[in-house]
Structures are given as C-alpha cells and as structure tokens.
Amino acid sequence: MISLEYTNKDLKNWCDIIENGAKKLGLDFYPQEFEIVDYKDMIGYEAYLGMPSRYPHWSFGKSYDKADSLYKYNISGLPYEMVINSNPCLAYLMKDNTLLLQILTMAHVYGHNDFFKNNRLFKEGTRAAYTIEMFKNHADMVREYVNDPSIGYEEVEKILNAAHAIRFQFNRTIGMGKTEEESKEDIIAFIINHGELEEWQKNILNVVRKESQYFIPQVETKIMNEGWASYWHYKILNYLELPSSLHLEFIKRHNDVIAPLMGTINPYYLGFKMFQDLEKRYGADKIFEVRSIERDESFIRRYLTEDLCSEMNLFEYIKKNDDYVIKEISDDSGWTEIRNTLCNTCGANMIPNIVVDQISKKDGALVLNHLYEGRELNSAYTEATLKHIYDLWKYPVELNTTIDKDKIKVCCREDKKISYTTLR
Incomplete structure (x- = not known):
C-alpha cells in the first residue's frame, strides 16, 4: 500500500x-x-x-x-x-x-x-x-x-x-568560437x-x-x-x-518518468537511454566526461546510434495538407536524418537566430538579419516582434529574411505598419 x-x-x-x-x-x-x-x-x-x-x-x-x-x-x-x-x-x-x-x-x-x-x-x-x-x-x-x-x-x-520578445536573440554558443555574424552585438x-x-x-x-x-x-x-x-x-x-515495501512503487514511478511519449520526445527517456548506452559501451568515466563538456546538440550528434534509434522506435513525421505522414524511420538510411532533425530542433536551435546588421545612414533604421537555415519565420510573431523592437529603438526597424526562397525585407515604420519588399 x-x-x-x-x-x-x-x-x-x-x-x-x-x-x-x-x-x-x-x-x-x-x-x-x-x-x-x-x-x-x-x-x-x-x-x-x-x-x-x-x-x-x-x-x-x-x-x-x-x-x-x-x-x-x-x-x-x-x-x-x-x-x-x-x-x-x-x-x-x-x-x-x-x-x-x-x-x-x-x-x-x-x-x-x-x-x-x-x-x-x-x-x-x-x-x-x-x-x-x-x-x-x-x-x-x-x-x-x-x-x-x-x-x-x-x-x-x-x-x-x-x-x-527578443530576450533569446543573442549569442548562444557559451564557451565556443563565434562566427562573424554571431560575433556582432x-x-x-x-x-x-x-x-x-x-x-x-x-x-x-x-x-x-x-x-x-x-x-x-x-x-x-x-x-x-x-x-x-x-x-x-x-x-x-x-x-x-x-x-520491498518501497521497491515496487520505485519501479512504477521510474517507468512513469521515462515513459516514451506519443508524437514527441520525452527528454527524460532519450537522455536516460543514451547515458545507459554510453556506460555500457565505454564505462563510467565516459559518462562523467560527456556530462561535463557536451550540450544537447553535440550529445545527440555524437552519441545517438542507429541501434538506439531502432530500440526506441524513433521516427520523423511531417504535416502534409491536413494529415501527418511518416517521413523517416529508424532503418539503415533513415536514422541519420532522424538524428540530424533532433539536433536541428533541440535547445536554442528551436529559436530563430536574429542578429544586428547596421544602422541605416538614411533614416536611422535598425537593420537586422535572420540567419536563415531552412525554416521560415512565423509571420504573426515576426510582425509583433518588430513592433516591440520599434518601441525600444524609436526609429524604423528592418529585417532581412527568406520567404518562399525569396530574399525579403520586412519593415516596421513610424505608424507601426508592416511592409514586405522582395529584394533583387
């Protein structure tokens, strides 16, 4: 009981x-x-x-x-x-x-x-x-x-x-070298x-x-x-x-914590299985080394194996029209795509990366660049965020991004109205 x-x-x-x-x-x-x-x-x-x-x-x-x-x-x-x-x-x-x-x-x-x-x-x-x-x-x-x-x-x-609205828009590579873009303020x-x-x-x-x-x-x-x-x-x-009066509940509670989730990743489960696998393959010293130096992206890229993907039955799905369809499964050809998708969507990679480019000499506009990596910005969030930045900057705000493979400049000006311009 x-x-x-x-x-x-x-x-x-x-x-x-x-x-x-x-x-x-x-x-x-x-x-x-x-x-x-x-x-x-x-x-x-x-x-x-x-x-x-x-x-x-x-x-x-x-x-x-x-x-x-x-x-x-x-x-x-x-x-x-x-x-x-x-x-x-x-x-x-x-x-x-x-x-x-x-x-x-x-x-x-x-x-x-x-x-x-x-x-x-x-x-x-x-x-x-x-x-x-x-x-x-x-x-x-x-x-x-x-x-x-x-x-x-x-x-x-x-x-x-x-x-x-912009609190996570700064360099997120703690203790690592920065690209030229990331080195900007x-x-x-x-x-x-x-x-x-x-x-x-x-x-x-x-x-x-x-x-x-x-x-x-x-x-x-x-x-x-x-x-x-x-x-x-x-x-x-x-x-x-x-x-024994506590052991049975321990097993149940532990299994509840690491239970796989339908349609998403349980971080407790994925991390637990990976550390177990690391100790089994390399020994106890290795898991302490990994704990000390890695972040989620490098952890998954280096140590998520094909066998683990298969054991956990990982798969990738996408939305197509009004339905969801399986894109990749954990087989010989698909598991690396699953691993790469996890790497590209974990941690700060979930957040668009926006950096300062320059102040326009023409009208004092703050010019920003979206470091586009294949995922487009949500238009409603983009427009709302530019309006918030305008409240701080007090001059026009311009954002260079990519929409439908076209280079687009999104502008927020004095009246807080948003305009879109295709760049040639």
Missing part, C-alpha cells in the same frame, strides 16, 4: 542516506537544500521558473492561472520537484508526495545538482553563488520603477514586453548601447538580458540534464537496495 504517513525527520534521514550514496557513486554537487511546499506554492514557483522572487509581469500570472486551471480540472499534474541552479542548490518537494516519491525526487535532484556544478555551460555561463541574490535584486529594482510615480507599471510593462545589448533610452529603461533591458543568459544553459541541455538526473535517481535507488 502507498502511504503518505512520514515525518520531516524521515525525509531528513532519507536525504542523508541518498547524499552519502550519491557521493560514493561519484557525484560532485553543491550543498543541497530542500523546501516542502503545497501545490499552490509549487504552481507559483513553476510560473517563476523556480525562483523565490521575480520581477512583476503579466506573463507570470498567466502561467500561474494556466497551470492552476489544468491542475484543478485534472488535465495535467504538477512537477514532482523544482530545482534551481544555485549554490547552495535549492529544490522544492510537494508535501502530498508519497514517501517513495520524495526519495526518488531527492535522488533525481542530486543528479541535477551535479550537472549544474560540472557541465561547462553552467560553469562558464552562470554564477551559481549569486543566483538567488541576482533575481531578488532584479525584482526589487523593477518594483521600485513600478512604484515610481514618474514611471509606473504601464511604462515598465511596455519595456518588459519588448524585452521578452546582440539585439538587446545593441539597443542599450546605441539607442535613445532613459537609464531606467536600460536597466530593465539589462535585467531581462542577464536573466535570459542564466536560463540559456538549461535550454541548451534539457535532454542531457533530465537524462542525467533520471539515470542517477535510478542508479542511486538501486544502490540503496530499498525495502
């Missing part, structure tokens, strides 16, 4: 056992802190992407209301845990979880903690010791502007809306340095930019990070030789 009857002392004892087991198995992690929360708190932390404090913005409230409604109507559940890349590492546990689920979740968190401390994207791209402090300071600063009678919420919201930094903004507006743009940079390693390593944590909760709990 599954029981919810346990005390905080029980959790503390299990946490000590798990931590000792994780150390003996070779994990290297920050000091770990856990907080027990109810479902409303968990929804709140989920809306804030795990942070105890964030600046005020309607998008966070929207995320909270959506998650709350889905949970109340039993359409979706809540995450077993939320864990923050910070030093000490902070994680939240749902108080209504069963004892076994808390044990599994704590073991899972130690896997994330190890990944945060040792993967190069987190080591080079974030400052874990200052995470909580940074987000709190940012929240306090933005609230001061909101409460300032000369600024107010509407003006702050306008800047935040624009910043959110990112859009937010360019507008801060060359635009006509007041100091408080620049400060808000810097807040969004810094927080977005903090989240980039998580975007770039979703499959690896979740796979690593799943691999280690499985390894640790097997190492601990759980009593």
